[in-house]
Structure formats: C-alpha cells, structure tokens
Amino acid sequence: MKIRLKNALVLPRAGGEIFRGEVQIEDGKIVYAGKQNDRMFFPADREKDCGGNLLIPGFCNAHAHSAMTLFRGVADDLPLQEWLFDRIFPLEDHLTEEDVYWGTMLAAAEYVRGGVTAAADMYFFPAVAAEVLRRSGIAVALCSGDNDVGGGDVKESLAYMQSRYNTYKGKRRLKYIIGLHAEYTCSDALLEGVADLAATLGAPTYIHCAETLKEVGECSVRRSLTPVEYLHKIGFFDEGGIIAHGTYLDKNDIALLADKNITVASNPSSNLKLASGVAPICSLLKNGVAVALGTDGAASNNALSMFREMYLMSCLQKERMKDAAAVPAEEALRAATETGYKALGFDGGEIAVGRDADLALIDLNAPCMQPLSDIGKSLVYSADTSAVLMTVAGGHIAYENGRFDIGETPEDIYKNAAKCVKRLLKEAERGK
Ligand SMILES: [Zn+2]
DSSP: OEEEEEEEEEOOSTTOOOEEEEEEEETTEEEEEESOOTTSSOSOSEEEEOTTOEEEEOEEEEEEOGGGGGGTTSSOSOOHHIIIIIIIHHHHTTOOHHHHHHHHHHHHHHHHHTTEEEEEEOOSSHHHHHHHHHHHTOEEEEEOOBOOTTOOOHHHHHHHHHHHHHHHTTOSSEEEEEEEEEGGGSOHHHHHHHHHHHHHHTOOEEEEESOSHHHHHHHHHHHSSOHHHHHHHTTTTTTOEEEEEOOSOOHHHHHHHHHTTEEEEEOHHHHHHTTOOOOOHHHHHHTTOOEEEOOOOTTTSOOOOHHHHHHHHHHHHHHHHTOTTSSOHHHHHHHHTHHHHHHHTOSOSSOOTTSBOOEEEEOTTSGGGOSOSOHHHHHHHTOOGGGEEEEEETTEEEEETTEEOSSSOHHHHHHHHHHHHHHHHHHHHHTO
C-alpha cells in the first residue's frame, strides 16, 4: 500500500525543526519525508491533503495493561493496596480470553484515537492482545507480568516465558519481553530464574519496580537492599531492559540503572492518582538513565492519553525541582516517542526515511493549538487527544476523522466491553 500525506507541516522528531512538505509511505515504511515533491511516488493508493496540519511521530506507550480498560471506573478513589488486592485481583481472577479481547479492543480504539502507534502490554492472554493490536497496526511488545504470589511452579513459568519468547522472536512489530510483575509478588527462585533466563537468551527484562515507598521500605527491611539493588545483584538487569514506575530511586539505584542501561518507563498520572509519588525524572536524565513514558492500566490512571502523561511529566518535575525550566516540552515529547521505541526495540519514534510509518496528524486549527506561536510547546502543554485527526500505525490508517479501522466498530466494542465487565463484577462479588 502506497500512501502520500501531502501539504503538511512535519515535526520529524522531538526537538527537531518543523518543515513544510510531505511524507510518503510504502509497505509500512516511510520512503520519503521532505519538501513537496509531486514528481515522486505516483500513483499512490491513497493521497491525503493534510491541510497544513502537523505530522508528528506516533507515541509509544511504554507501560500499559491494555485490557484493564474494562476496569475503568470500577475502583476509583481507593488506596493502592486496597485498590489492588481487594478490587482488581478478585476481578482478574475471573478474566477470560473474551474479556481480554474486548478490553484490548477498547484500548486499541483509545490508542489510535490518541496517536499511539506502539505499546508495551503486560496482561493475561498475551496472544489474544497481540492479535487485537495487530489488527490496528500498533507495534506491540508483550511483557511477561508473571508472579507466584499465590503459588506456582517456577520451572513451568520459565518454560512458558521461553516458549513465548521464541514464538515471537524475529517478528518486526511484535515481540515478547521476559519479566515479572514485581519483586514483592515473586519468590526469590522465580526472580533468580528469570535473571538466569535473560542471561541464557541474551534478552532484556521488564518489571514493575520502586513504585511505592511501601514497596521500597519493605524490601529494604527484608533484604537490606532496595528493589533495584536486589535485582541488580541477582543479574536481573544484566541484559538491559525496562523498569516501570521507578518512583522511589536513590542515588545508588540511579547509578545501577545507568550502569546496566535500564530504561525507566514513568507513569506520572497513575503515580499521582494512586498517591504513589513523583519519580525523580531530572536526576535520572542527568545521570544518563533513559526515561520513557507510559499510561499504566486504565483502572488506575484512568486514560490511555500520552498527551496527559507528557504534560504531567514536565509539570511535576517543574514543581519538584522548583524550576519552571525543568523537563522542557521537547524532553517530554522525546520520552513519549523515540525513547519508548528505542527501549522496546521498535523502529519508529521519528519521521525519517527507512523508519516504520508510525505517525499522527495533529489539528493545528484546534483552539488549543492556536495561535501557532510555538507548536512544539503547544503539543505538550495545551493539546489533548481531541487534536488527533489521523493515526497511521505501521502504514495502516487506523484512525481518521472519527472513523476507526481496527477490526471492530466502536459500537460493538463498547457493547461487549460493558457486557464483560458486568459479568466480571458479578463473579468477583460471588467469589468473596
Ligand atoms: Zn503497571
């Protein structure tokens, strides 16, 4: 499929210079990005006049539990422990493949409505989620969120992870990242087993880490080590990877993460809403730790909007550092685009020849973007998902002016998601 997106302003990458021109796409790749060039690339299967609006690299949601859209609004205004153990886990006990299908479909709709073209998805029934997100064109890294808090066979878990890893190995826009839910929900045998598996496969790992003060405090009492120190010690970080949250990290933790080239996938809105805290983004960046952005699940934050995460990432650091210059807009945009892509190992995050065709068209005629004094700043400080006119994921036009092309209609998605959550609430209530 050849697509020509002409008459656009193009922001090629975070902090890059905006130019007037066009982007041409062939078989999911960007084959031209530059000045208007009518002599090239004819005939296109689809030619779109962008009306002078802004093409930007698509967003990478570096930490999500996509199908948790089902639990949006069912457990709000609760402390984290109560939220997780009393509300979310009992609901998740009854999840079926069909629930994950419709929950992930709902997430896919929200992603493409908001310019998201890549995601790290940690949830149950990953093969179902992979199939759903593939239909929208989104590049997906399935992340193992295994734990053995309620028992489980370590050998079996590791064998499952290895087989999943091998199943998806070598695929261009779909991969499996081995890892675990968190230090506090896993036995030492499982944690050490995954560290060994990472070494065997030469594969990076993924884990929730240092999300709350309680987690860090309890780990420090049990082990006389912070979660980062412990994971570093057992070799969990030896092949690189990602930690989600990283809200409470001291100087030594940050040095260890930098040493092992670990990316922190920060989730500012989830951390705020669950009253977990504010991550030390400035210290991480200053010490050479890459920071990507994620939304976390919609049960905790409650939207899959990368615009909101960028805004909060920047503004919370300004307050934390008492410095309005801290984490400028382009730094937040970089976290939401190229840093996430790099951490997940996907080939996007910028509009350049040879990259995957992952981009979003932003409405410059939206009130929140006017006047066009500094488009890059407005993108972070005043825009929201309503300014997205079109999302192209892997060369597939997944969303355009209110129309979705993701494999199901919004009407069917909403109807079925509502049905699933109704049944789950009933079963969780009965199971008490
Ligand atoms: Zn999470």
